[in-house]
Amino acid sequence: MTWDLFIGIDYSGAETPESRLKTLQMFAAQPGKEPEAVCPPPSPGHACRNWSRLTMTHWLRDHLTSQQRLFVGIDHGFSFPEAYFHRYHLKNWHEFLDDFVRYRPTRESGCPVDALLDGVWWNPGQEPSGERTGTAEELRLCEKWTSSATSVFRMHGPGCVGKSTHAGLPWVRFLREECGERLHFWPFDGWVPEEGKNVIAEMYPSIFRRRYPKKTRTGDQQDAYAIARWLQETASRGSLDHYFQVPLSLSEKRTAALEGWILGVT
DSSP: OOOSEEEEEOOOOSSSOOOOOOOEEEEOOOOTOOEEEEEOOOOOBBBBOOOOOOHHHHHHHHHTTSSSOOOEEEEEOOOOHHHHHTTTTTOOHHHHHHHHHOOOOOOOOTTOHHHHHTOOOOOOOOOOSSOOOOTTTTOOOHHSSSOOOOOOOOOOOOOOOHHHHHHHHHHHHHHHHGEEEGGEEEETTSSSOTTTOOHHHHHHGGTTTGSSSSOOOOHHHHHHHHHHHHHHHHHHTTEEEEEEHHOHHHHHHHHHHHHOBBTTTT
């Protein structure tokens, strides 16, 4: 399989979808070349050179529907533990995404992630009935296979991706709707992507960030850089297929079909 561009994204769940965030970083690498920072395109009235979740997702949408073949790695969870699906009677990942945006509409303009997580509805009077909760002790199978990955329900502390996950999931659904058959969300759309499709996978840069000298990059930039570089190097060695074929039992694969998997964890 071949790709034209490898993209690493260090995500952020801070503030609102329109907020320009220094902690939201994207690096991209062409085959055989060093990853470089991708800056948001200039826009009227916005001198800030930082991404927002809104502008970054629209940039991705435009490039994922172009003639380029992209492999995108993002460091937030794409789903929740299997117990959550059973608790709220959700049958599959697609149903989970639809349900999630009803209870956590973090893609809506002006919606602050922190307020929703604190139980304050962003648009009073329009709350859905019931609740959707989880505890920081609940882990997905892929998190149990690592030494340090934390729960998607853990919101604070080193290495936590809970807030980023809650901010990013509605955008995952948006890209799925906008890009259609051109896009393969791994492993939900199958363990081995079809040739020619763009791929988006969940990644955990802590696994390999120390392989690459940090130089003058910030911690967030280093994580995005490490994802892009690992993808590019692994593809150049012809080893990505190895990481697609995770050695799981049939029952574990059924679980991963709901919970997803972290690319690079084998």
